Amino acid sequence: xxxxxxxxxxxxxxxxxxxxxxxxxxxxxxxxxxxxxxxxxxxxxxxxxxxxxxxxxxxxxxxxxxxxxxxxxxxxxxxxxxxxxxxxxxxxxxxxxxxxxxxxxxxxxxxxxxxxxxxxxxxxxxxxxxxxxxxxxxxxxxxxxxxxxxxxxxxxxxxxxxxxxxxxxxxxxxxxxxxxxxxxxxxxxxxxxxxxxxxxxxxxxxxxxxxxxxxxxxxxxxxxxxxxxxxxxxxxxxxxxxxxxxxxxxxxxxxxxxxxxxxxxxxxxxxxxxxxxxxxxxxxxxxxxxxxxxxxxxxxxxxxxxxxxxxxxxxxxxxxxxxxxxxxxxxxxxxxxxxxxxxxxxxxxxxxxxxxxxxxxxxxxxxxxxxxxxxxxxxxxxxxxxxxxxxxxxxxxxx
Ligand SMILES: *Cc1c(COP(=O)(O)O)cnc(C)c1O
Numbered sequence: 001x002x003x004x005x006x007x008x009x010x011x012x013x014x015x016x017x018x019x020x021x022x023x024x025x026x027x028x029x030x031x032x033x034x035x036x037x038x039x040x041x042x043x044x045x046x047x048x049x050x051x052x053x054x055x056x057x058x059x060x061x062x063x064x065x066x067x068x069x070x071x072x073x074x075x076x077x078x079x080x081x082x083x084x085x086x087x088x089x090x091x092x093x094x095x096x097x098x099x100x101x102x103x104x105x106x107x108x109x110x111x112x113x114x115x116x117x118x119x120x121x122x123x124x125x126x127x128x129x130x131x132x133x134x135x136x137x138x139x140x141x142x143x144x145x146x147x148x149x150x151x152x153x154x155x156x157x158x159x160x161x162x163x164x165x166x167x168x169x170x171x172x173x174x175x176x177x178x179x180x181x182x183x184x185x186x187x188x189x190x191x192x193x194x195x196x197x198x199x200x201x202x203x204x205x206x207x208x209x210x211x212x213x214x215x216x217x218x219x220x221x222x223x224x225x226x227x228x229x230x231x232x233x234x235x236x237x238x239x240x241x242x243x244x245x246x247x248x249x250x251x252x253x254x255x256x257x258x259x260x261x262x263x264x265x266x267x268x269x270x271x272x273x274x275x276x277x278x279x280x281x282x283x284x285x286x287x288x289x290x291x292x293x294x295x296x297x298x299x300x301x302x303x304x305x306x307x308x309x310x311x312x313x314x315x316x317x318x319x320x321x322x323x324x325x326x327x328x329x330x331x332x333x334x335x336x337x338x339x340x341x342x343x344x345x346x347x348x349x350x351x352x353x354x355x356x357x358x359x360x361x362x363x364x365x366x367x368x369x370x371x372x373x374x375x376x377x378x379x380x381x382x383x384x385x386x387x388x389x390x391x392x393x394x395x396x397x398x399x
Contacts, residue, residue, distance in 0.1 A: 016337030017388060020312060022215045023378040024265075026272050031264035043238075045260025047267050052221070054270040055206065058189075059198035061223040063230030066258035066266075067237055070185040070207025070220035074102035076236050076256065077203045077222055078153065080229040081179040083108050087152035088144055088357065090130065092122040092164075092183075093346040094364040095157040098207075099183045100347045109149060112348040112358035119303050120314075120343075120367055121164040122156045126359045128172045135176075142176055147357055154180045158187035158197050160373075161213075161280065161311030162302065166192045166200045173201075181205070185220070188213045189277045191307040198223050203233075208262075213276055213311055214269035216262040277309050279378045283385060284310035287374060290389035291315060294396050296322025312373040314343065319370070323399025326372045332395045338388055343371045 035041050048066055056064035067073040083089060085107035091099055093112035103110045111130065116123040135142050135151055142151045154173055156164040164182075173180045180201030184190075188206055190197045198204035203226075206212075208219035222233050235241070240253025258266075269276075288299040298316040302308045317326040324332070330340050346368055348358035375388055 017339060017375045017380070017384050018377065019339045019341055019373060019375055020211045021377045021379070022210055023272070023276065024269075025379075027268040028265050031268050032261055035261045035264050040260045043257035043259055045263070047260045047263035048258060051216075051258070051263040051266040051270070054267060055221050056223060058270065058273065059196050059204070059206075059223050061199050061204070062225050063227060064221050064223045065230060065233040065237060066263060067220040067222060067256045068258055069218050070205055070209065070212075071098040071102055072237070072254070072256040073205035073207070073220035073222040074099050074155075074181070074183060075105045076233050076254070077181045077205050078102055078106045078108070078155075079236060080222075080224075080232045081153050081181055081203060083152045086149055088147065088149045089153045089155050090127055090151070091155040091347065092157040092159065093348045093358060093361045094120060094343060094367055095159055095183070095347065096186075096344050097347065097350065097352070098185070099155055099157055100350070100353055103155070104353070108152065109147075110347060110353060110356045111144065111151070112346070112353075112356060112361060114359050114361040115364040115367055116165075117363050117367075119162050119165075119301060119306070120371070121159060121162060122169075123359075123363065124156075124165045124169045124172075127154070127156075128168060130359055131172055131176050142178070144357060151176075151178065154178050154201075155183060156180070156201075157183040157185075158190060160300070160314060161187050161190055161309040162300075163187060163190050163192040163197050163200075163306050163308070165303070165305070167305075170200065179203070185212065186311045187309060189273060189309045193305050194307075199225070202226065203229060208266055208269070213280070213309060214266065214273060216258065216266040216269070219258050219262050219266060276378045279380075280310045280313075280376065281308075283376050283380055284308070284313050286382075286385055287313050287315075287376075287389065290386075291392060294322075294393050296320070296396065297392065310376065312341075313376040314371050314373040316367070316370045317372055322396055324395070326370050329392070329395060330372060333388075333391055336391050338391055339375060341373045343368055343373070
């Protein structure tokens, strides 16, 4: 199949370099076989508990509840944090759409917060400014002055493997009495001021989708230090059973459980997490060094207070200096079998979430226009990475 018959950004064909594919070279096969050999294939089984313990230990949180995917974890996180219909939740506008959809699942509303230009994370200054100037307390409840709705939670998204600047956000959360839900789905292993993401807020969510740092095919996890919230999350994800024998259900629950087979993959993947993170950091360092001199290309950066896991290594393309736009570069690389991707349409521009409240979001719009994620699978071979770097430099030379 000629490469031009593929959608730009679609997985590269044979010989091509895909954006980000799983690495399954440890005990995955052996552990899945154990599930089949012991007949534990469904939602109860030793691997589910082992996987929950592995994530809880790694993140440094007392409790973990496995879920069918990261979006389900976010849905339940909002419920256990007390978000109710017509409430508002502050969320990063520059994110994959899942956390925003989860806010709508509980019939609440997103308030989109812009990205900051340096590390592309939620602009905490703009979030705090919104809380201080755009909201006031009425009858003990924090309300958005413009919409009149109650502001109920903060949902920062640690995008692309890098943490949000959590210090000032957590300080504001305390001051305004708001729970913090970390969407850490893209950043397992990242640290803010030495502390692992997932232990910074009240509740945090992880994803083990195929392109994430570790994968279970599909899967997610909610972690928290609060035993009450953990128990409530377990209850809600297992159909809210009050009496499992008599099938009595105290509220409307969900079937959000992870299967033992998927958890078996997760346990095996967690045995390699340190290697995976080291590989991602090595790949990032190679790109940053290799693209350093290319005019119009700004490599992804890491804040002095952060240890990024560089989940999706991305660059900014300054169209006028580089000689072509990020999308033109995407098409050029696609012709060479190199798969790249732009960042997500910001939430405040999403047709699905029209009418939601937003801060000024001009930075996110620029990042959406100029950013491109490069191939960065854990198993990316050095010669393949060199091909990507050379291709970008060569395209620049002919532009
Ligand atoms: C991947 C991802 C999720 C959750 O994804 P699932 O596919 O449901 O596991 C949530 N938020 C962000 C920012 C993500 O990138």
